[in-house]
Amino acid sequence: MPKNYQHILALAFAVQEINENPQLLPNVTLGFHIYDSYFSPKWTYHATMLLISTPERFVPNYKCDCLNNLIAVIGGLDPEISLNVATVLDIYKIPQLIYGSAPVMNYKTPGLSFYQMAPKEALQYKGILSLLLHFEWTWIGVLTMDTDNGERFVQTVLPVFSRRGICFAFIEKIFKASYITQVMGVLNQGAKIHDKVMKSKANVVVVYGESYSVAFLRWLPYLSELEHLTLKGIVWIGTTQIELTSFVYQRTWGTDMFDGTISFRIHSNDLLGFHLFVRNRNPSSSKDDGFIWDFWQQAFGCVFPNADLGKVEGDICTGEEKLDHLPATFFEMSMTGHSYIIYNAVYALAHALHDLSCSLKHRAMVMEGRLGLQKQQFWELHHNLRSVSFNNSAGDKVSFDQNLELVAGFDIINWIVSSNQSVNAVKVGRMDPLVPPDQAFTINEDSIIWHSWFNQTRPISVCSESCHPGTSKKIKEGEPFCCYDCISCPEGKISSVKDMNDCDKCTDENYPNKNRDFCIPKDISFLSYEEPLGISLASSSLFLFLITAVVLGIFMRHHNTPIVKANNRNLTYGLLASLLLCFLCTLLFIGHPEKVTCLLRQTAFGIIFSVAVSCVLAKTITVVLAFIATKPGSKMRKCVGKSLANTTVISCSLIQAGICAVWMATSPSFPDVDLYSTVGEIVLECNEGSVTLFYCVLGYMGLLAIASFIVAFIARKLPDCFNEAKFITFSMLVFCSVWLSFVPTYVSSKGKGMVLVEIFSILASSAMLLGCIFFPKCYIIMLRPELNNREQLMRRKP
Template sequence: MLGDPHEPLHKYHQSGDFFIGGIASQTFIISSPVDFTQETPSASYEELALITKNYQHILALAFAVKNVNENPHLLPNVTLGFHIYDSYFTARNTYLATMLLIYTLGRFLPNYKCDPQNTLIGVIGGLDPLTSLHMATVLDIYKIPQLIYGPAPVMNDKTPGLPFYQMVPPEKQQYTGICSLLLYFRWTWIGILTFNDENGDRFLEAVFPIFSKSGICFAFIERSHTFSVVDKINEMFEQGGKIHDRIMDSKANVVVAYGPSYSVVFLRWFPHLSGQEKVTNKPEGKVWIMTAQMELTSMVYQRTWDAETIHGSLFFSVHSNAVPGFQQFMASRNPSNTTGDGFIRDFWQQAFACVFPDINEVVGEICTGKEKLEILPEPLFGMNMTGHSYSVYNAVYVLSYALHVWFSFRLRGKMVMDRRGLKFQKECLWQLHSFLKDVSFNNSAGERISFNQNGELTTGLDIINWVVSSNQSFHAVKIGRIDSLAPPDKAFTINESIITWHRAFNQIQPLSLCTESCYPGSIKKVKEGEPFCCYSCIPCPDGKISDQKDMNDCYTCTKEKHPNKKRDFCIHKEKSFLSFEEPLGIGLTSFALAFTLITALVLGTFMKHHNTPIVKANNRDLTYLLLVSLLLCFPCALLFIGQPEKVTCLLRQTAFGINFSVAISSVLAKTITVILAFMATKPGSGMRKWIGKRLTYSIVIACSLIQTSICLVWLGTSPPFPDVDMHSMAEEIVLECNEGSVTMFYCDLSYMGFLAIVSFSVAFFARNLPGGFNETKLITFSMLVFCSVWISFIPTYVSAKGKYMVAVETFSILASSAGLLACIFAPKCYIIVLRPKLNKKEQLIRR
């Protein structure tokens, strides 16, 4: 026959008209495994390991009930009571405690209620998701409200419309807060430490997409085990040592830890379990980021342990505020003045490392009961109300206000009068759900308490920096906040200037990157086979920049700007054109003016010696026309220098083309005249009739007229105009003349090239005529120079950019004009000026 289960070792009862149930999480029972061959004995004191700091949760519930009962306006003529059991962090004890709350108090009679005077209005608990889940499995059947002060468990078969009343923010808000913290400090290479259970799996599934989308990678993911029986301690120690060594060997300086409320107890074990020898005195340090359900807790045996691991860690904590009178209430507690509190004796013995004298075997110091809670270190017990205690305190008031509204509703509706006054019907308390959803009030700390549509308290999270002093005292510094009611861009706030980092970082903000940041001017290139946070840095290609760290791609500057040398920002392009002030412009201008002057001197010399044989030879008028056209060609080059204007753009190509066509056609006419003259001297030749000025002028006019027609069509259809070229030169905005029609431009040049080739060909075939009577050899050489210049011009012009294109064309104009002038007229000027004796008809005939 199955006997009754062992009654819980720890319980706290206070009677009242209505009572609140509480499932605390304070004690581990570390025992040998159960083999089910005999009845399991009740746990002994030696098997108890207390998380002493969690005793504050129990006191918060008792203090809240005390305040409610002292408030004459909240529940007049009604008293609240409570009954609290310990879950012992196990499913079995949690189920037992829940059923003891629902049925007859103090007796295990499942599904029977033998004490109608004790009416349960709701249960507060639990601290960890598994505890809450085990409670909900039972409470949900009876529609009893459950107010949890830890993360909400996943319960797919929960009765629709009956939510968990969650006294802490939803975990999703916490995940986005952690992500914001990591991004704020640019920590993109982090480690994850969780416990190997379904809650750890759910945490990883939740944060993976959030973190990855924000560019955060995982250097490692470690899964730790807990133990519930003695046989598994060694296994846990061995695994914990390996986890510690892998964490410390990692390049990641930031570790996000997620686990149950007592996780810090195991975390403090890690340095003691390491298999690595300490070869230096340099402290090992990581930035630990703890989630909100974790608290800074310790077991009693860890009282004197070094707390270097915790120093500088960042905790997300459920928001709390100072509740008036709570510290005085805790300070007044001692085992001698509390009745019904079955938790305080074991708490007292473990917190103060003493024993009460009524224990059979007294080993160690005797507990006097006069010890002060204020002297306990923070991990064992804190005098400031923690976030979880604040949530328990608020949960009591939530139930009280819901009951208050329910009473008001019942008074207006269904009530029964007897001699003692009002007798409320208590059998319909499940209706409290409809009132709990709409609860809204200001608590004694002055904060608004209300639920959203999902049964989650609309509150935020505090970010705490734990600082451990050299004397091992602990200080909690609030450095930031996650505000659920603020706009998304203002929900996360932090004051980094007051953060104390782990001593290993010398108070310099730690870096946690797989690869050093790519500085502006370079971009990230992901390494094949590695996470996207591990990359190499490559410089931006020509013409592009990156102006921030760790950019994935370079971008092109706007067309008015260009990259600087480091390619990390854009600078305005300078306007560029072939200027009269720059050395190249000065040189070309000087060249043009000098040869204009030389041409004028040659023309003057020829006109002075107008009637000499060498001037009169080979058609004097054509010689003057050629010199005049050359005199105009050199100044034409000046139209290409200076900032392009509408007039200069219209004139530069047309004036150059027409003048050059006149010059080349003059050379062609002179050559044809010489050829016809020699052909006419042959006996019986019919060429004599072609000799004369009519033919020469016809050649010049016809050839020039064709070029003029091309230019007029060009100007009439698509004339050149001032333009801006922002693309040819990376660092300059080129002010240029847009030729309008490229076809007409090349027609202009092509026709001039055609004339030059014809003239060169005719002169080449006439080069062997007697030199004393013609200048075909000079014309041949001059046209060879002319054609060489313009043949070289084509590839040079095509490959040049910006103002250098203009410079190439200007130089070609000057060089080809100078070639004609020098090759044709230099020998004649030599004779006219230096050898006048040769400038006689007899000398020319003799030659």
């Protein structure tokens, strides 16, 4: 390939500098031979055998020329070339410095190590992975050469990519061919590869190949069966071996498909004098250059006149053509990465040889330069090569690590194809092994020019669009993990970043927002005196307390009137007193739950209400027994009196007090925090301890209320003009209705809603008792005093 001619120039330039340097290898002249492998193992072996034979006579393992001493071989642009050369050089312990990828060593005889002038491939793989992750390209295609190195890349490198979240739309092996005839035999395979690339959703393709890979890839658009489709742009990512090269017959082929390509190139610097050295090369001034005539004709598309050829068709080469006018696919004026390491390889050998010559113990052996060195065993050069370390003319340090790999980095290059098909290689990043690993990869995204198909926006290469916060990924069955659907986070969970595999649960003190993309701290919730609802309930309780106190005051002021004496005056006072306490006990339910208030609120409520209902029950029993006792011959007269009423109230109240005592002794109420019942709130509440005993208290109170209602219902039609049993019947009907409704409402409520339901039930049932039983009496006492006499009280209806 014409572009590889620069490798030859780099070798010649380095040797010329060394021979002109009096400080390095004085009295020694370096020379070199260059052989072409033709991509063929046969020709590679042949060339290697020539190196260890007498010039002009192919007699392997026999040299009679003392003027040419083989000290090392620099070679192996492609790994298989290096491996083929090594199988021969291994016998003679001759060092080989390779400037391509290290070959797979499965079949290499152990004993000779390669001196790898290219940086570590592991560093390059990290760089490619960092590049993919930086641009969030998770759905990519992979093309590899059908070689041992390509297989090693697939087996060892791609699994690492997969573990970091990269998926592969396809992994294809591109054909390997040594000659054009072989290439033409695999065109169908190339067409299939091209069509797969264009039909795939992947906009990024990683190419791991050899030096001629791009030249083969340039065939693909011409093999496509997708003529009716608009071909998309591809971001090609090439490894160090990939160069934008062309075969001669591809001169007129476009390079648009590689516009925006990103490749990794061995780090290089401009060398002083190299540009001038290249510009001065021409066929007339380079008589000893056996390659320049072929290169010139191929690169410029012309022929040199030859007397033996007769008439020449086509342009005539003048030899005055300018190298800097050539496209980059054929030749670059600036030193490429491979040329740079060939230059460094020559200097590494020169320094090692210099160190070897300086270590001679007997200076007498160094008489004529070449004569002294030729008697040395050059396998000793290995020791000096391993420890060689120097700075080249560009200031870069050259040394090997313990694995005989050059300590160097990679440049990240962006290929920009202009409208006139010229190609510019712009450095946009670096992979530096001499800095901390987290700083090794650097990229200047603003300097990258993408393929025109992307309209200069950052290309996207994903199988599925990113799942936004508030959703999580659901892998599609039978497809790679990069292909997924996005589902909303379930209740109580959030996802705060994109592409989460699962939603996270908020802590107990937080809850998800509406979009479920972050957690919000919960509010502290309890029925307080500061909020309007707490103020309203507290005010209602105090108001009803005052009303009850006024009623009690009225009854005490008219203590001796018949209507007050009727139906046991002491029970009336007891009922009013218990109602006063009922209204006050609601205040225990308002405010921050404390240990004392939690202990008292339910037990106080249960006992006080039981006393109130017991008084009502005693009143109704008294009415019934009093009526029965007035019948002639009735034996119930002895039962009617204060003792029966007091016994009823005390016994019924003591039973409830006993239940409450057991409750407080075994499982009392305590302050608790409810984190889950109400969304967005941390509810401070009183835990009832034993729910069973709580409902026992309610059940016993309900039993008393039902008994009072039944007895009052029986006595409602007794012939008494002032029969309060009618009012008690209605009040107990409302009372029972309130508390029967309370149970399901209480159970279905959450947070402070439970407290509200209980307070409302207490106030409503107490107010009904007060209103239904005592307001009619107050009406007579205050507004109809003429009815408050014994005659009216004892008058019976006709």
